[in-house]
Amino acid sequence: MQARLFHDKLPVANLGEGPYWHGSESRLYWVDISGKAIHRCDVNGKQHEICNTPAMVGFAVPEENGQIIAGLEDGIYRVDFSTGTMENLARPHQAHAHNRFNDGKCDRRGRLWAGTMNELEHSKPFGALYRYDKTGLYEREKNVCISNGLGWSPDDKIMYYADTIGRVIWRYTYDIETGQAGDRTVFAKFSGKSRPDGLCVDSQGRVFSAQWPGWSIEIFTPDGKQEGRIGLPVPQVSSCAFGGPQLKTLFITTAAKGLDKKQLHEAPLSGKIFIVEMDVPGLPETPFKG
Numbered sequence: 001m002q003a004r005l006f007h008d009k010l011p012v013a014n015l016g017e018g019p020y021w022h023g024s025e026s027r028l029y030w031v032d033i034s035g036k037a038i039h040r041c042d043v044n045g046k047q048h049e050i051c052n053t054p055a056m057v058g059f060a061v062p063e064e065n066g067q068i069i070a071g072l073e074d075g076i077y078r079v080d081f082s083t084g085t086m087e088n089l090a091r092p093h094q095a096h097a098h099n100r101f102n103d104g105k106c107d108r109r110g111r112l113w114a115g116t117m118n119e120l121e122h123s124k125p126f127g128a129l130y131r132y133d134k135t136g137l138y139e140r141e142k143n144v145c146i147s148n149g150l151g152w153s154p155d156d157k158i159m160y161y162a163d164t165i166g167r168v169i170w171r172y173t174y175d176i177e178t179g180q181a182g183d184r185t186v187f188a189k190f191s192g193k194s195r196p197d198g199l200c201v202d203s204q205g206r207v208f209s210a211q212w213p214g215w216s217i218e219i220f221t222p223d224g225k226q227e228g229r230i231g232l233p234v235p236q237v238s239s240c241a242f243g244g245p246q247l248k249t250l251f252i253t254t255a256a257k258g259l260d261k262k263q264l265h266e267a268p269l270s271g272k273i274f275i276v277e278m279d280v281p282g283l284p285e286t287p288f289k290g
Helices: 261-266
Strands: 016-022 027-032 037-042 049-052 059-062 068-071 076-079 086-090 099-106 112-118 127-133 136-144 147-152 158-163 168-175 180-189 195-201 207-212 216-220 226-231 237-243 249-254 274-277
Touching (some): 016 059, 016 099, 027 059, 027 249, 112 158, 127 147, 158 195, 168 195, 180 207, 207 249, 216 237
Parallel strands (some): 147 195, 195 237
Antiparallel strands (some): 016 027, 016 249, 059 068, 076 086, 099 112, 158 168, 249 274
């Protein structure tokens, strides 16, 4: 499995994150968190468009009515990509200053799960994990450092959730009918400098975990055994998502944030998007249906 640059004309992201393949539009969406921008382009990396946001944006997922649901610093918003107009939908109780939304994804009923973190004190457990749907915003986990990496098994019975600072991917039992995440167990633990960031799940139930600063995507079987590795020419690998017409293209976001001149010289493609063509397809993403 060889990673290659998606398109050299796409801009460098300071903190690229949250790739999302919009199947009905045949477009890839992603965010530059600290760049305060939502991006989208076609399957060839062309027709690139940007929607600027007034604050850092942790995730952006399409809504079934054509709008975008985005997590900003102070809450969840509905965004019109073409005009940039925004409507606040929910605000979590922020016990700590400088908290912001980070990763977010919808289950296959269209409920949004999203987590927060503290922008200035990453190692402090000031964040939380929330579920948002038509009934409101609910807190599922407290005392999280950096909320990340959400995904579901093909049968919807398992939800995955990564705590980056804790170096762990959790596995929850999941009830797709009610949207309740039940008991949790450790799915994968990491050591050394590598930490789990964003993740996605393929149609065989394998989990693809972006490693920050691990220069890679690590692949795990459904029972948590490491099965493979996709090397990247950049250290800060932030997230991944399946897309393309057959859902066999793995899109990988990366970041340039925090790298010094020497590191950028060694990894000049930091902040770019990469792709890998896979034999096994992923699973289609579900838009928000709140």
